[in-house]
Amino acid sequence: MPADLLREVWGFDGFRPGQGEIVEAVAGGRDVLAIMPTGGGKSLCYQLPALMRDGVTVVISPLIALMRDQVRSLREAGVAAGALTSGNTDAETDAVLDGLREGTLKILYMAPERLASGATVPLLKRAGVTAIAVDEAHCVSQWGHDFRPDYLRVGELRRALGVPLAAFTATADAETRDDIVARLFDGRAPQSFLRGFDRPNIHLAFQPKDGPRRQIMDYAAARRGQSGIIYCATRAKTETLQAALNAAGIPAVAYHGGMEAEARRAVEARFQREDGLVVTATVAFGMGIDKPDIRWVAHADLPKSIESYYQEIGRAGRDGAPAETLTLYGPDDIRLRRSQVDEGLAPADRKEADHARLNALLGLAEATACRRQHLLAYFGETAEPCGNCDLCDTPPETFDATQPVRMALSAILRTGEWFGQGHIIDVLTGTATDKVTQRGHDRLPTFGVGKDTPRPQWQAILRQMLGRDLIRPDPERHGGLRITAAAHPVLRGGENITLRRDLIARARPATVVRT
Ligand code: ADP
Ligand code: ZN
Numbered sequence: 154m155p156a157d158l159l160r161e162v163w164g165f166d167g168f169r170p171g172q173g174e175i176v177e178a179v180a181g182g183r184d185v186l187a188i189m190p191t192g193g194g195k196s197l198c199y200q201l202p203a204l205m206r207d208g209v210t211v212v213i214s215p216l217i218a219l220m221r222d223q224v225r226s227l228r229e230a231g232v233a234a235g236a237l238t239s240g241n242t243d244a245e246t247d248a249v250l251d252g253l254r255e256g257t258l259k260i261l262y263m264a265p266e267r268l269a270s271g272a273t274v275p276l277l278k279r280a281g282v283t284a285i286a287v288d289e290a291h292c293v294s295q296w297g298h299d300f301r302p303d304y305l306r307v308g309e310l311r312r313a314l315g316v317p318l319a320a321f322t323a324t325a326d327a328e329t330r331d332d333i334v335a336r337l338f339d340g341r342a343p344q345s346f347l348r349g350f351d352r353p354n355i356h357l358a359f360q361p362k363d364g365p366r367r368q369i370m371d372y373a374a375a376r377r378g379q380s381g382i383i384y385c386a387t388r389a390k391t392e393t394l395q396a397a398l399n400a401a402g403i404p405a406v407a408y409h410g411g412m413e414a415e416a417r418r419a420v421e422a423r424f425q426r427e428d429g430l431v432v433t434a435t436v437a438f439g440m441g442i443d444k445p446d447i448r449w450v451a452h453a454d455l456p457k458s459i460e461s462y463y464q465e466i467g468r469a470g471r472d473g474a475p476a477e478t479l480t481l482y483g484p485d486d487i488r489l490r491r492s493q494v495d496e497g498l499a500p501a502d503r504k505e506a507d508h509a510r511l512n513a514l515l516g517l518a519e520a521t522a523c524r525r526q527h528l529l530a531y532f533g534e535t536a537e538p539c540g541n542c543d544l545c546d547t548p549p550e551t552f553d554a555t556q557p558v559r560m561a562l563s564a565i566l567r568t569g570e571w572f573g574q575g576h577i578i579d580v581l582t583g584t585a586t587d588k589v590t591q592r593g594h595d596r597l598p599t600f601g602v603g604k605d606t607p608r609p610q611w612q613a614i615l616r617q618m619l620g621r622d623l624i625r626p627d628p629e630r631h632g633g634l635r636i637t638a639a640a641h642p643v644l645r646g647g648e649n650i651t652l653r654r655d656l657i658a659r660a661r662p663a664t665v666v667r668t
Pocket of ligand 1: 165166167168169172189190191192193194195196197460
């Protein structure tokens with residue numbers, strides 16, 4: 154049920170690190186203190202449980218603008234939310250009071266100042282408040298510079314209502330934490346969640362697809378005897394990979410949402426129990442898995458967002474011992490994920506957000522320095538280079554690719570933004586295929602401008618351009634590549650592009666790769 158709400162109300166694929174456990178505790182009516190980095194997604198941790206519970210959840214938050222924002226986006230998502238703040242119009246306040254009286258409101262935002270009025274507690278009592286959430290809970294502590302005396306009244310409110318309280322903050326040293334516990338929970342220890350996002354024991358690696366079946370088989374074979382998961386984009390692939398692994402003498406089982414519930418439970422139980430089993434799975438596998446010694450997680454295909462990626466690799470190494478991950482990706486994955494977003498039923502702004510989350514993952518895939526730093530930065534944490542990712546192990550060679558990127562952009566533009574990668578590379582390399590001559594593309598000024606760059610190198614450049622979202626396949630033109638707004642500064646000469654010198658071209662110069 155939480156996963157359904159997450160999808161339906163917020164449009165998210167899964168929880169961010171830490172969210173799932175917190176949601177479970179808050180929804181279960183526990184007192185909770187959660188310390189999460191800024192941008193980590195705290196609001197979801199009280200909003201989602203509010204929808205799972207009966208009655209109203211009161212949210213104490215210090216910032217009126219923020220409350221209004223949150224109420225607006227909750228309403229847009231169809232959630233009965235309201236705020237009582239000094240910024241309300243009378244009509245807004247009346248609507249909120251009506252909702253409270255009628256028992257239709259689910260989430261009520263309130264500034265702490267409001268608690269100074271003697272009428273507030275009786276009002277909340279009558280309204281059937283069943284939980285309290287406190288945002289920026291460090292405001293209750295004199296230690297911090299954000300001390301707000303009215304926050305002290307939150308403790309009184311909890312006592313008066315006798316309901317569970319969940320406190321959230323991004324900043325809490327030990328003294329502040331003790332203050333929060335003393336003042337909001339009367340010194341009774343809440344269930345505490347203190348976790349940054351870093352999972353330093355998990356080694357991170359990405360590879361462009363280059364004979365992906367062999368890449369995955371080699372990876373699994375090198376880890377024979379260890380428990381691992383291989384995530385695949387399709388159900389069919391989980392089965393073909395499983396067969397290939399078994400044929401190679403590596404014990405493997407497939408798992409996907411199309412299987413009977415009983416068969417799925419059998420796989421889960423076997424994985425839990427057995428050592429050295431590999432599960433080839435779709436994303437359906439994992440929610441209920443609590444196996445601490447999963448030693449590796451591989452993605453045979455690119456996940457759909459940076460959040461999904463983090464969640465899936467996070468299943469490895471829960472015991473804290475070293476664990477490894479590998480994510481494969483190629484232009485087909487990027488096209489598939491883009492078209493899944495474009496062809497979905499979501500409204501336009503959500504599609505944009507989904508593209509952005511995919512872009513974030515692609516940026517990580519094509520990173521030029523420490524992946525962990527890159528990943529943590531996305532979640533709002535700063536870090537030193539980790540020494541435990543492929544890019545720290547072997548810093549990639551980069552080059553100024555501004556010139557070839559401009560050539561490719563120009564070839565795409567001059568052919569009318571109608572064609573896929575293969576055709577664009579034919580034009581760039583001066584390959585006069587029938588399609589090229591029929592369309593007269595051999596007479597374009599860009600024809601052959603890139604003939605000194607080998608084809609695999611062009612493929613790598615175009616893939617990285619897709620990854621940087623300089624170009625996108627257009628679903629209305631059968632996936633023909635078009636140029637995005639991000640490419641304009643490059644075309645105008647205002648921006649230089651640094652790319653990785655590609656692995657494929659260096660490692661396998663003699664291979665002919667078709668596009
Ligand atoms: P915080 O209050 O911790 O700084 P927010 O609750 O404002 O963070 O969330 C930060 C951003 O992360 C928001 O844009 C939110 O939409 C996004 N976000 C939160 N949870 C998820 C999730 N599970 N999947 C994808 N995006 C999420
Ligand atoms: Zn690193």
